[in-house]
Amino acid sequence: MKFIAISTLALLLLAGAPAAAHHAISAKFDDKKPMTLSGVVTLVDWRNPHAHIFVNVKDPKGTGVLNWAVELESPIDLQEGGWNRDIVKPGDSVTVKGIVARDGSRQVWGESVVLSATGRRVLNVTTTPPPPPLQARPVPRWPDKQPRLGPITGGAQGYWGYPSSTVMMEANTNIKMDPWGLLANIADAPKVAPMQPWALALYRNRQSRFLQDDPTYLNCKPPGGPRQFQLRYGVQFVEDRERQRIFVLIGGGNSNYRIIYTDGRTHAGQVGGDDDNPLYYGRAVAKWEGDTLAVDTRGFNEDFWFTNGGLPHTEQLKLLERFTRTDFDTLKYEVTIDDPGAYTRSWSSGWTLRWIANEELPRHLCQENRP
Amino acid sequence: MRRQIALFLFIAACLLVAPARAQEGHPLKGSWIGTWGPSKVHSNDLLVIMSWDGKAVSGTINPGTDDIPLKNATLNPEGWVVHFEGEAKDKAGPINYVFDGKIEGLAFHNRSISGTWKSNRESGQFKIQRQ
DSSP, X not given: OHHHHXXXXXXXXXXXSOOOSSOOHHHHXXXXXXXXXXXXXXXXXXXXXXXXXEEEEEOTTSSSEEEEEEEOOOHHHHHHTTOOTTSSOTTOEEEEEEEEXXXXXXXXXXXXXXXXXXXXXXXXXXXXXXXXXXSOOOOOBOTTSOBOOSOOTTSOOEEEEOOSOSSOOOTTOOOOBOXXXXXXXXXXXXXXXXXXXXXXXXXHXXXXXXXXXXXXXXXXXXXXXXXXXXXXXXXXXEEETTTXXXXXXXXXXXXXXXXXXXXXXXXXXXXXXXXXXXXXXXXXXXXXXXXXXXXXXXXXXXXXXXXXXXXXXXXXXXXXXEEEEEETTEEEEEEEEEOTTTBSSXXXXXXXXXXXXXXXXXXXXXXXXXX | OHHHHHHHHHHHHHHHHSOOOOOOSSTTOEEEEXXXXXXXXXXXXXXXXXXXXXXXXXXXXXXXXXXXXXXXXXEETTTTEEEEEEEEXXXXXXXXXXXXXXXXXXXXXXXXXXXXXXXXXXXXXXXXXXX
């Protein structure tokens, strides 16, 4: 009975915590405060965006126990690592090494979980991309020779993932950041992009708060702009040639999608949406220039961060994106950012994505009020 | 009467559950509602609408028949200091308002600006919160 009460209390505490979902680890946990916990598992909570195990640990200041929440990667990543919810069960003794929550709550990011009975390390995840193919394969094409960007019905299945960079900065700059876009040295902020003074100050503010205000994780806001091509879980192009449009399904974006029109329409009419229909992905029109799909997107709202790391943008943002499938397994993504509301000039960036063959796009669901 | 109360409660409930618009762009852009007055117990409603075109902040104080266009509106990112002015007129003549404040809670959608205002007739404090 006491176990149920403690577990329920722990869940309630988590439910009341600020919502975050598959956030930058540093947004919530302090990598300068390592901690080792040994105790008995009371609950395994195997849900998006992060799995948790709850562990009763002897109170160092008394005779009772304290219930700690150990946060782990998402169930998607854990399952890809070969783990399932039964690998750790209530009653198991474990030793957890990790880093503690910045807010002082009894939460720890589990860098290592070891079962005491066997000494086996469990629930660890590696996200290294598979090795590139030994030989470049030719670009798959439609009968009219136009490159194919998506899976082929009855043929090659897969999606695009493992971006060569998960952070965005101006081309030909090399600034050290973590995978979530957190600068190693905040003094480098002005070098990231040609920001206006207010945008630079806002970017610094977001960085100094360890990206904890990121609306993509805090409120499950869609990852519009170039960010959709830098998130975990990749993207998939679905080419609807009959209606001359391309759907971009976003694995890391709460299972939402973007439409790119290739029917020759222009940016006319109510491009920017309105309060009832704010456009997180903007309005995209495209044409093929040789083997490159050139996409012109505008009409974005200002309710989201368009990059990992929190570079600001305004409603004046226009993106010119170029997608080139350079070989079967490689998609080159180039983007020019034109936003006179936030930047002093237009600037460019780019990276590549890898074809992940014979796999379905992961179904990651952001859930508000879930840490 | 009962229908009116029900309608009021319904609207209030809708407002309570309406999702907050994050507004991650220019920190001044949006609608700001609060009060201004010589003292906290003697204050009036204040509504300021602000926008940003990439070069300048523009907007209106208390939109309506007696609205006051914003003048010389600036945001200094060093300390997030806000300044704006407005020129109004009544039977007694022109009134020149000057507001100086600071953004608080920058990271949040319901950030606020608080500070002081003065005119050629009186002065006081103001606080407005982004809606």
